[in-house]
Amino acid sequence: MTTLPNLKHLPQHVAIIMDGNGRWAKQRGLPRLAGHKKGVNTAQKVVEIFFEYKIPHLTLYAFSTENWNRPKREIDGIFKILEERLEEGIKFAQENGIRIRHLGKPDGLPLRLQEKVKQALELTKNNSRMSVSLAFNYGGRDEIVEAARSLILGCISPQDVNEKLFSQYLYTADTPDPDLVIRTGGEMRLSNFLIWQSAYAEIYFTPVLWPDFAKKEIDKALIIYSQRQRRFGSLPPE
Ligand code: IPE
Ligand code: IPE
Ligand code: MG
Numbered sequence: 001m002t003t004l005p006n007l008k009h010l011p012q013h014v015a016i017i018m019d020g021n022g023r024w025a026k027q028r029g030l031p032r033l034a035g036h037k038k039g040v041n042t043a044q045k046v047v048e049i050f051f052e053y054k055i056p057h058l059t060l061y062a063f064s065t066e067n068w069n070r071p072k073r074e075i076d077g078i079f080k081i082l083e084e085r086l087e088e089g090i091k092f093a094q095e096n097g098i099r100i101r102h103l104g105k106p107d108g109l110p111l112r113l114q115e116k117v118k119q120a121l122e123l124t125k126n127n128s129r130m131s132v133s134l135a136f137n138y139g140g141r142d143e144i145v146e147a148a149r150s151l152i153l154g155c156i157s158p159q160d161v162n163e164k165l166f167s168q169y170l171y172t173a174d175t176p177d178p179d180l181v182i183r184t185g186g187e188m189r190l191s192n193f194l195i196w197q198s199a200y201a202e203i204y205f206t207p208v209l210w211p212d213f214a215k216k217e218i219d220k221a222l223i224i225y226s227q228r229q230r231r232f233g234s235l236p237p238e
Contacts, residue, residue: 004053005219007226011179013057014050014221015201017193018043020185020209027209033077038211040085044092047132049215051096053222057131057175059103061193065139068108076110082136083113089132090120097129103171104138105146131175140195143170172197180225184210184217202228 004010018039025035043060050058063078093100100120109117147169151161167173177197181190186207190198204221206213229236 005223007222009226010053010222011055011202011225013059013176013178014055014180014182015059015061015178015194015198016046017061017181017183017185017191018210018213019183019187019191021211023185024209024211032074033081035211036074036078036081040081042211042213044085044089046213046218047089047092047098049218051098051130053218055130057133057178059133059135059172059175059178059194061135061138061191063104063136063138064192065104065137065142066192079110079113083110083116086113086116086120090123093120093124093127093132097127098124099127099131100124101131101133101171101175103133103135103143105142106137109137133172133175135171135193138171139192140190141192144196167196170196177201180204180221182206182221184208184213200230200232202230 021035021039022032023035024038025032028034043062046060047058062082067078068075089100092098102117102121106114106117147166150169151166156165172194177199178194178201180203181194181198181201182204183190184206186205186209188205190203194201202225204224206217206221208217
């Protein structure tokens with residue numbers, strides 16, 4: 001049983017940029033794909049911990065629209081690992097009432113992965129204890145452009161367009177904005193991740209490489225989050 005530190009504020013939605021798989025492998029003289037394999041194990045463990053912590057929304061960034069710039073071998077390998085591991089993910093989700101969502105475009109993904117994703121979304125669509133959103137073939141700018149395109153196609157009149165309506169056209173419609181964005185691997189940037197939704201998220205960077213990310217690191221991030229003061233442009237209470 002995983003115990004949660006006793007904290008004043010807990011985030012309702014945590015979104016994680018899972019970075020550092022390649023460096024983790026390189027440090028061990030292994031091929032980059034070994035890092036991605038290990039990274040998916042970490043992702044599974046992290047989902048289990050957040051589930052036990054009863055944090056209702058978790059988003060994991062697994063492949064960006066810019067990651068298409070990598071060698072084909074690595075891209076094919078990542079998608080194969082995702083496809084294989086989704087099967088286990090669906091099983092865990094079904095046993096625990098977890099809804100799986102996909103953020104990103106299905107187009108361009110290998111057909112078998114598209115099928116697996118469809119199956120995951122369909123099988124888990126009525127689960128409501130927790131939502132786990134997997135962002136792959138995802139880019140924040142692409143998401144915003146697609147939303148604008150849908151608004152235009154839907155002939156929405158300009159005076160009806162506001163932030164609330166626009167949010168409904170994003171992949172994250174029906175999910176609250178992330179309270180906390182964590183990036184592992186030491187880089188301090190968002191790399192096109194949830195750029196609309198993270199407008200007021202607390203951001204936490206850690207040098208720990210994703211395959212090494214574990215309960216201790218989650219607890220550290222949650223403790224730091226609970227000590228932050230969120231003002232949303234207002235003034236701190238007197
Ligand atoms: C993150 O790890 C996973 C993906 C972007 C697919 P990286 O593959 O970016 O690992 P580093 O940053 O090269 O170590
Ligand atoms: C961001 O990591 C994307 C994911 C973790 C899926 P990258 O390794 O692709 O980001 P950059 O290239 O360092 O910005
Ligand atoms: Mg990286």
